[in-house]
Amino acid sequence: DAKTTQPTSMDCAEGRAANLPCNHSTISGNEYVYWYRQIHSQGPQYIIHGLKNNETNEMASLIITEDRKSSTLILPHATLRDTAVYYCIVRVSEYGNKLVFGAGTILRVKS
Amino acid sequence: AAGVIQSPRHLIKEKRETATLKCYPIPRHDTVYWYQQGPGQDPQFLISFYEKMQSDKGSIPDRFSAQQFSDYHSELNMSSLELGDSALYFCASSNGAGLLETQYFGPGTRLLVL
Numbered sequence: 001d002a003k004t005t006q007p008t009s010m011d012c013a014e015g016r017a018a019n020l021p022c023n024h025s026t027i028s029g030n031e032y033v034y035w036y037r038q039i040h041s042q043g044p045q046y047i048i049h050g051l052k053n054n055e056t057n058e059m060a061s062l063i064i065t066e067d068r069k070s071s072t073l074i075l076p077h078a079t080l081r082d083t084a085v086y087y088c089i090v091r092v093s094e095y096g097n098k099l100v101f102g103a104g105t106i107l108r109v110k111s
Numbered sequence: 112a113a114g115v116i117q118s119p120r121h122l123i124k125e126k127r128e129t130a131t132l133k134c135y136p137i138p139r140h141d142t143v144y145w146y147q148q149g150p151g152q153d154p155q156f157l158i159s160f161y162e163k164m165q166s167d168k169g170s171i172p173d174r175f176s177a178q179q180f181s182d183y184h185s186e187l188n189m190s191s192l193e194l195g196d197s198a199l200y201f202c203a204s205s206n207g208a209g210l211l212e213t214q215y216f217g218p219g220t221r222l223l224v225l
Contacts, residue, residue: 034213043115043201043216044154087153098144098156098167099203099214 004088009106012082018075020105022088025069032091033064034099035073037084044087044101047073078109113137115204115217123223124192132187132220136204142166143185144214145177148199160185161207192224 005023012018024033034049048055048062050071055062061074075082087104091097116135124130136143142161146154156169160179171177174192179185183204189196199221203214 038154041199041219041221043203043218046213046215049213097212098159098169099146099154100156101146101153103153 004090004102006086006088006103006105008103009108011108011110012075012078014080014109014111015077018078018082018107018109020073020075020086020088020107021070022073023070024088024090027068027090033062033071034089034091035060035062036087036089036099036101037082038087038104039081039084044099047086078107080109080111083107083109115202115215117200117202117217117220119220120218121221121223123225125225126192126194128192128224130189130192130222132189132200132202132222134185134187134202134204134217136183136185136202137206137215140204140206140215141183142205142207142212143179143183144203144205145171145185145187146201146203146216148201148219149195150198154201157187189222194224197222197224 032051035047036044038044048060050062064071085104118133144159145157148154157171158177159167163179174190177187199219201216201219203216205212205214
């Protein structure tokens with residue numbers, strides 16, 4: 001699986017959009033970008049994933065650059081409960097494919 | 112919606128004891144993954160099962176073993192426990208039938224070895 005690079009930490013004001021970048025310059029054509037988050041020792045929570053098109057769901061939006069070498073997770077209106085570690089993971093979706101967690105981004109949402 | 116269930120949620124053991132962690136996947140999910148997260152670390156993959164067969168193996172110690180049963184629940188057996196085994200253990204499940212299988216995590220079991 002391709003490696004990812006994320007900022008160590010970011011701060012965001014409550015109610016503002018949180019934009020979390022991820023670099024995955026060695027991504028292959030069949031690898032997807034997944035985002036998970038972990039709120040203080042809870043089980044990691046799935047947020048969103050995509051291959052090459054931008055994706056949006058009820059939690060967030062995922063913007064993937066045209067060359068697929070980087071992506072941005074957008075939380076449109078961050079709340080204090082969005083404070084968590086956010087993991088960007090690149091993987092091939094096939095049976096039994098494990099998630100490889102790298103060093104994610106600690107997002108602190110402040111009032 | 113039903114989620115992944117893990118039991119027990121907390122476990123305290125002495126060194127050299129054994130421990131069994133259980134995972135009940137989301138209904139109709141046929142794939143189970145186990146992850147270990149040490150203090151201040153990121154989750155690390157241990158082992159996975161698809162349709163009751165081991166499908167992948169990570170950095171799981173030989174002292175650990177796991178299996179998936181006919182009802183798809185899984186158990187992680189840990190023997191000769193060491194202090195370094197103190198960690199959060201997460202189970203995740205997925206429906207492996209489709210191309211885009213997403214893993215959903217349980218709340219974890221916190222194991223403390225004294």
